[in-house]
Amino acid sequence: MKRTSVLFRATARFMAVLTAAMSIWLAPALAQTAPGRGLPLIRDAEIEGLLRLYTRPIFKAAGINPKSVKVYIINDRRINAFVAGGQRIFVNTGLLLQSTTPNQVIGVLAHETGHIAGGHLARMGVEIDSANYTTIIGMLVGLAAIAGGIAAGSAEAAQAGQGIMAGSQSLAQRNFLTYARGMESSADQAALKYLYATKQSARGMIEVFEKLARENIATLANVDPYVMSHPMPMERIRTLETAAKKSPYYDTKDPAALVLRHKLVQAKLIGFIGGSQAVAQNYPSTDQSMPARYARAIAMFRKGDISNALPIIDSLTAELPENPYFWELKGQALLENGRAAEAAAPLEKAQKLLPNNGLIQILAAQALVDTEKPANAKKAIKLLRQAQRSEGDTPQTYLLLARAYAQTGDFARAELATAEAALLRGDKKLALEKAKAAQAQFKTGTPEWIRANDVLTFAGRD
Known part of the structure; x- marks a missing residue:
């Protein structure tokens, strides 16, 4: 019993030290190995459009195809942005809400792009393996010394074995953290390069880093996740600032139009997430x-006060009629308050101003389907098929397709679309039932028959 307890305590200490070292750097990455699973993701055409505007020139400067990188928005008020799962950037709403300029968000995104371009996520795995190897070897040698000391009745030998284990753990931790610090420095330098190439200032990035560095990290519950995954020593920030000030673009200001778009996105988040109290x-x-009117209108229609929300939205569309998101908001407000027929016109206007946006196309299709008119259902089917080109297959799209096909009397395709939606939601029983019903109505070998057969195959797997 005594031998087992000594061995257990030593092993437990080893695991605790290594876990603590790794969690500082890997906790964000582990949280989103499966995008959308367990994460409160937000989909919004306006916010996604703004982030594309911020990242597109940065990606091009980094030699990255903008279409190959996905940017996800997480509903979390803490400041954070991180790279995970390959070419994926996750941005907290907290970064957008707490930023005072577009340049601050752009700077952080430039830093994260540096991680992608540098292949840091893949290389980190190698460093973890190396750290594990170092610690495992040290632990084995240490355990052997402990066991030998106990067998020989030598307390000194056993203590020496524990010392070997502790030393190997410390070495692994130092090696890993040294790599991580180098990785952050590399991303900093890459960000400076991208911002210079796009004639933008690095001031915003430094401002965010300084804000995080000043935070009180005594209580982990109050720490922004960015601090945990991107340690902010002042020496690093001062070095970065010195290099940044050499750029002729350091004092460059954000264009007024971009500042307005940034403030409108903040207003939208406050209106939707915070509600009336936060707006006030x-x-x-x-x-x-x-931005103030935008936030108020959103908060009003969300609580059902459509009569006061609509005049405010109309004042926005009158002032800036070329903004597709104001028209989208009007359509959404009407649709969510049971006025689908009235929602169709502003949503059609939004589509004309922003063609090929899948999210707006889906919303417009929903309004058309909710009118329950066969002519509108045919338009909805066309919109939903177009939306699938950019949004891919989603349960929502297939459910709307099922309703639209049913309204036109095409019950076979309605059954198939229902089967597709069920399969995507993991309801294999319903998927099998609907796919069988659909397949029976299609001629063998047709594209619809083949697709129904695919659903049967996938849904039938254990």
Whole structure:
């Protein structure tokens, strides 16, 4: 019993030290190995459009195809942005809400792009393996010394074995953290390069880093995740600032139009996530700016006050009629308040201003389907098929297709679309039932028959 307890305590200490070292750097990556699973993701055409605007020139400067990188938005008020799962960038709403300029968000995104371009995520796996190897060897040698000391009745030998184990753990931790610090420095330098190439300032990136460095990290519950995954020593920030100030673009300001778009996105987040109370706190009644009105209109229609929301939205579309998201908002407000027929026109306007946006196409299709008119259902089917080109296959799209096909009397395709939706949601029983019903109505060998057969095959797997 005594031998087992000594061995157990030593092993437990080893695991605790290694786990603590790794969690600082890997906790964010582990959280999103399966995008969308367990993460409160937000889909919004306006926010995604703004992030594409921020990242596109940065990606090009880094030699990365903008279409190959996916940017996800997480509903989390803490400041954070990280790379995971290959070419995927995750951005917390907290970064958008707490940033005072577009340049601050752009700077952080430039840093994260540096991680992608540098292949840091893949290389980190190698470093972890190396750290594990170092610790495992040290642990084995240490355990052997402990066992030998106990067998020989020598407490000194056993203590020496524990010392070997502790030394190997410390070495592995130092080696890994040294690599991680180098990785952060490399991403910093890459960000400076991309910002210079796109004639943008690095001031915003430094401002965010300084804000995080000043945070009180005594209580982990109050720490922004970015601090945990991107340690912010002041020496690193000062070095970065010195290099950044050499750029002729250091004092470059964000264009006014970009600042407005940034403020409108913040207003949208406050209106949708924070509600009326948050809107009142951020925008006093005397504030009649466009972002303030935007936030108020959103909060109003979300609580069912459509009569007061619509005049505000109309004032926005009158002031900036070329903004597709104002028309999208009007359509959404009408649709969510049971006025689908009225929602179709503003959503059609939004589509004309922003063609080929899958999210707006799906919303417009929903309005058309909700009118329950066969002519509108045919338009909805066309929109939903177009949306699948950019959005891919989703349960929502197939459910809307099922309703639209049923409204046109095409019950075979309605059954097939229902089967597709069920399969995507993991309801294999319903998928099998509907796919069988659909396949029986299609001629053998047709594309629809083959697709129904595919659903049967996938849904029938254990």
